[in-house]
Amino acid sequence: MARAASLTRPDSDWSAALLLTAGLTLARVVALFRTPLQLYPDEAQYWLWSRALDFGYYSKPPMIAWAIWATTALGGDAEAWVRLAAPLFQAGATLAVFALGRRLYGGAAGFAAAGLYALMPAVQISSAVMATDAPLLFFLGLTLVAYAELQSAEGGGRLAWAAGVGAALGLGFLSKYAAVYAVIGIVLHLIVSREARRAWTPGAALIAIAVFALVLAPNLAWNAAHGFATFHHTAANAAWGQGGVNPAGPLAFLASQFAVFGPIPFGALIAGLGLAVRRRALAKPDLLLLCFTLPPVLIVAGQAFLSRANANWSGASYLPGAVLVAAWLVRWRARRWLAAAVATQAALAAFVLLALAQPRIADALGASNSLKRVRGWSETTRLVIDRAQAVQANGGLSAVAVNDRFLFYTLAYYGRGYFGRPGAPPLVYWLLTASPQNQAEMSAPLTLALGARVLGVIYEGFHHREMLADFAAVPWREIDHIGLDRKHQRRIDLFIGEGYRPQPRDPVTGLPKPSSSRPTPP
Incomplete structure (x- = not known):
């Protein structure tokens, strides 16, 4: 794991990453306070949850409600204050990307990774709306940083980083249950890497599991008291096998990743995978990141075959994927491709910010349909x-x-x-x-x-x-x-x-029962 570059100028590395993050975050916050666009219904739902804080809700874990409660307690209930935590979480995620890339590959790759992630199309949308992806990605970023540090830590430091993995992963689950992809990534890495297995002493594993269970326990208790409503909703949302399989689904889903991940970065990810398969060799940091990047993409592609899948359902892959792609482009000395990727995504990010502040720009370009649920x-x-x-x-x-x-x-x-x-x-x-x-x-x-x-x-x-x-x-x-x-x-x-006086209907579908003969009012 290369650290030479990051050890030469650590302060300048971090200064550049902080400057990039602060500039983008400021622009996003200004756009939030200037936009005339109204809350998306899901955002209004999360706001209503935040009026009665709890350890769980019907369809989501509680982190999003807690975050909205905190920002609205500071500034009131206007739309911008409801959404304010989104760009702040993404700012934290960007710094986590830099820290992870710098830890694994050095400062140059870390800064490139931060740029690719911060300008990623999906991250632009996630920074503009208050949804569960932003807190999830932040805490997954912290989980990966702690996990990477654990690989070479010793003594008390190893136990501290193990506790950090458990705490960050637990907070990820309190944000969105898609944090399970991090668990899959850890298990996969343990299977394929002897060094990973050596890093996890019994004491470190016990501390990580104990801290994780402690953080997640209140949400589990809430679910147990409410018939595991959130888990049932999450399972029902997958809708596996309902309506038959969808053979074209995986291809459509993979095509959508060029839009949300970015066309050049996702293309570079596919090219890097091809090279790794042909050479049958991977650097240790590459193997670590692939264990966290591939499962969300492959599992959701399978979900698309069995039922349906939204483009952002593989969001857990964005952060490790950005680090891996940046490292590969730096290693390949593909400076022009890296510059083209950053420039392309920066242009798109600028458009999103302008359209957020001035929706007439989107209207003029024929994108009104994408804004109809945040108007009126x-x-x-x-x-x-x-x-x-x-x-x-x-x-x-x-x-x-x-x-x-x-x-x-x-x-x-x-x-x-x-x-x-x-x-x-x-x-x-x-x-x-x-x-x-x-x-x-x-x-x-x-x-x-x-x-x-x-x-x-x-x-x-x-x-x-x-x-x-x-x-x-x-x-x-x-x-x-x-x-x-x-x-x-x-x-x-x-x-x-x-x-x-409600009519007799099927308790699941809502269809009228044959015995119901009441006429429908005009």
Whole structure:
């Protein structure tokens, strides 16, 4: 593991990495505070979770809610403060990339790795929205740094780095269960590397496992108390075998990695793998990083064959992959390719920041469709609140019931000054199935006690027949549209529902049972 370059000018190495990270982070934060784009519904969901801190939630571990609680406690609930932790986590991940690359290959490769990672297309998006990938990548970065240091540590230092591996890995699991890829990477490295097995003394292994279990224990306890809801949701999200296999899925997924990882870096990764196979030899640091880079890509490609896969599901490979690609390009003396990769990704990063601050740029380039879910939610909320106030003034209102989680969470966020106010109706979720499918259905369901006179809100016409049929009378109904841009609108159906009495339906699918004969209200 080369350290000569990093030992010659350690201060300048770190100064350059800090300058790069600070400059990008400042630009990202400025863009967050200037953007007119509204919260994505998942971001609104995480914000709502942060109002009631816990050790777990229906679909995700708790780290994202904790992070939002911290930033909004500092600056308030505006969109930029909800998202602020995202660029900060990615700043930490970039420094972890530099530290890992410098530790394994020297300062030049470490700085190149930091540049490739920080400018990676997927990282640009992850820095602009508050999602689980940013904290996951930060803690995976810390895990890899501690793991790399452990390989040559001795005595008390070995035990300290082992504890660091356990702590960082536990925090990674509290961010997103995709941290399991790090466990797979460690196990794979132990299998293929004799040196890795020697580094793990029984004492070091015991300390790492104990610290990991201690960090993760509160989330496991929460899941046990809630029927392991998060684990069930994660398994259901994979949807293996549902609807048959998808032979073209792996190729489509691998093609998407050129977009999220970067075309030149992902091409270099494939080329490096080809060379390693042909030569049947790998340097020890290369082997370590490959054990962490390949499993997410290959496993998610398999998932794409069995069902479906999003491009970012292999996100655990981004950080070790960036270090490995940078090391290979430096070793191959492929300076032009490295410069082209950095320049290409820097141009894309600049475009993302400009489009974030000025979405009209994206509109002008025909990218409006990619922004439609971060527009129009405050206007949608204003429409719903206006109707709720009118209905309440003319006969009373027992609840505002929605049939879509996007609507529920964005109404909760943008209607935070109305819902929960004394005298305001509660915001609740109409249930299609008996078993909860998300946190809103579990925590705020429409009940018989709240169903006397409801303002129903239907998103894009989804399940409108089933929802209307659950009320004895529907004396009023209207259809509205919220303009998002020149081409896109959001349809919102509003109705007054009286006498909530849900029809018998299949508890899993929500389909009407044969015995149900109640007519659907007009």
